[in-house]
Amino acid sequence: MSTSAENGGENGSLVITEEAAEQALGLLRGEDMDTDVAGLRLFVQQGGCAGLSYGMRFDTEPEDDDHIYEGHGLRVFVDPSSHKYISGSRLDFEGGLQGAGFDVDNPNVEAECGCGESFRT
Incomplete structure (x- = not known):
């Protein structure tokens, strides 16, 4: 299943910012991965004090049942079980005094733990 990410943040989509794409593509290329096929896998797992x-x-290619989002040249793979939690989110890259990293702005989150590392929907 393939879906474009550049059509906005409506339900069922994943918006990929230009900064996130640039950072991830640079890392993919640094690992000698083919950015036409490879991509960033974004998933939700059990864990953290809030539950998820x-x-x-990085994955060399998507799985058959993945949702595939594309934005600014980056492919993001989301498995079906994670998709229900991630749908409608925005993937960004932020840098600052506390460090740099990828950030998921997720409208489905009802509560986050104090450190911001886990969430509940």
């Missing part, structure tokens, strides 16, 4: 947390890793 995000995970990310």
Whole structure:
């Protein structure tokens, strides 16, 4: 299943910011991965004090049942069980005094833990 991310943040989509795409593509290229096929896998897993947390890793290609989002040249793979939690979110990259990293702005989150590492929907 393939879906474009550049059509906004409506339900069922994932918006990928230009900064997130640039950072992820640079890392993918640094690992000698083909950015036409490879991408960033974004998933939700059990864990953290609020119950759920995000995970990310690079994959050489999507799985057959993945939702595939594309934005600014970056492909993001989301498995079906994670999709219900991530749908409608915005993937960004933020840097600052506390460090730099990818950030998921998720409208489905009802509560987050105090440190911001886990969430509940």
